[in-house]
Amino acid sequence: MQEIDVPVLIVGAGPAGLTTALALRQYGIQCLLVEKYSGTAHTPRAHIVNQRTVEIMRHLGVDENLIAVATPPELMRNNLWITTLADPEVGRLEAWGTGHDRAGEYAAASPSPMLNCPQTVLEPLLLDAVRQAGCDVRMRHEFVSHEEAADGVVSVVKDLETGEFLRIRSQYLVGADGARATVLSQAGLTVTGETAIAHALNIWFRADLAKYLAHRPGVLAWNLAPGPLPTGRLGTLICHRPFTEFVLAINYDPELEDPKGFDKEALTTRVRAVIGDNDVEIEILGSAPWIVNAQVAPAYSTDRVFCMGDSVHRHPPANGLGLNMSVADAYNLSWKLALVLKGKAGPGVLTTYSAERQPIGAAGVARALQSRKEFAAVSDALGYEQGQSVAEGQRRLDELTQPGPVGDRRRRLIREAISLTNYQFNAHGIELGYRYRAGALINDDFPQAPQSDDSQLYYRPTTAPGARVPHARLSHGGSECSTLDLVEGTRFCLLTGFGGEGWREAASVASATTGIDIDVHLIGDPEGFRDIYGEWALRREIGESGCVLVRPDRHVAWRSELYMAEASDVLTRALNQILARTAVPQLVGDPH
Incomplete structure (x- = not known):
């Protein structure tokens, strides 16, 4: 062997x-x-x-x-609710931070875009x-x-x-x-946790659907065809290559259907039902069953x-x-x-x-489990019910274009239901704002104003230990970068400001004692990184002479409100605690 x-x-x-x-x-x-x-x-x-x-x-x-x-983000913009691509859509939501009301927030929060x-x-x-x-x-x-x-x-x-x-x-x-x-x-x-919540089949295919999607580009189209159909209706259309490569995710009942029994003709039939156009050429690339769990x-x-x-x-x-x-x-x-x-x-x-x-x-x-449950509100808002006939479902659907109180109510319900899906498609706080509460960090009790908006929908930058260090635009030598770019390899990074010059010596002492490499950046130093838009000042949440110690993964490990005379000892103790060091180890050379 x-x-x-x-x-x-x-x-x-x-x-x-x-x-x-x-x-x-x-x-x-x-x-x-x-x-x-x-x-x-x-x-x-x-x-x-x-x-x-x-x-x-x-x-x-x-x-x-x-x-x-x-x-790119601009081609991820629209979430669609459809009966078929060829028919008038039921509703639309700007997703993944592309909406006029959210795009600025996403751009301010990170130097990087959302992608598909x-x-x-x-x-x-x-x-x-x-x-x-x-x-x-x-x-x-x-x-x-x-x-x-x-x-x-x-x-x-x-x-x-x-x-x-x-x-x-x-x-x-x-x-x-x-x-x-x-x-x-x-x-x-x-x-x-829960197992076998649902059974699904991904149908991977090519087709030219530009005439149906180029004017309303997006990643997802959710089917709302009326009739006695299972959860998900005719399926969820996922655009992987605008506008030629897709996956149609359909649900199936494992007691009634074997996903391996779907031949190309059957798969093509399912795809055509969602497109609503029998003249479109479809190339089936493959299929794969999967089970929805929550574990x-x-x-x-x-x-x-x-x-x-x-x-x-x-x-x-x-x-x-x-x-x-x-x-x-x-x-x-x-x-x-x-x-x-x-x-x-x-x-x-x-x-x-x-x-x-x-x-x-x-x-x-x-x-994810809650979002899945909330998503059912869209079908409920249309008045769809289990076992409902196509005719009855269509009658409820037609109320969306009906004048008067009945139509007003149906339109209000569908607007509210689609708006609820923001928790799935624009959950910026969940995507970017998660924070480690215990671990390789030292918590503090610095005062922090409560978040005034929804913490799941909206990202709030913070230097609280455990949070990802906030993105702020800085300039250096005529070029622009992010605070996130100041961390290199396995080195720690200490960010401070005017009055915090002493942290350089403190970091040198702490590094010599622990063997941990620490880069110190005094934000505002004319020869260093300048806070050109004042974003770091707004987001640092500490005094200018204080410091934020950032880990190699860009999460905050520790911070100090102000510079203090015993900074070397304090920083050294912080590093020893963060890195679970009980003694100065025998160091190994680091080529990086």
């Missing part, structure tokens, strides 16, 4: 596993990525890429490539970047088993091409192997095994959170693994991965 020694073994080449591999390589850590399939995703699957994920890709140096191949990019496009892009970064990637290699020991993990992996087995010794094992996770179950971890793991890790992505949070696709939470899982864990492996952080910091990410996963599952 071939034996391999590597610091980190990653199982699974989906968004979580690929992001982990790319981040670790950029942090100077060797890793081995194994995937049992011969390639990346063979169907589009998840596709909404929110601002936080694009930011992470920015930090990993692949955002320009991603933006080049993804659907299916896994069939995103995963190959990431895989190329991972290979270029020098990661050992082995496709058609299936994880079989592992055993944890005090000094590491011994895993067995099977080469599916040759039938040979590999024994891999690693210090840590990352399970990013999806909803059918092997690593999770073998590690003694579980998921809890989350109570814990994401054991001592040396860490699980992420769909293996630990599985939920309805509402809000488009799955892919994005998976990437954030990976980004949260990677810098911690890197610092522990370099001897700069104590192993205890790795326990903060589950402490930080599990509540976010649980909240995401709960929100």
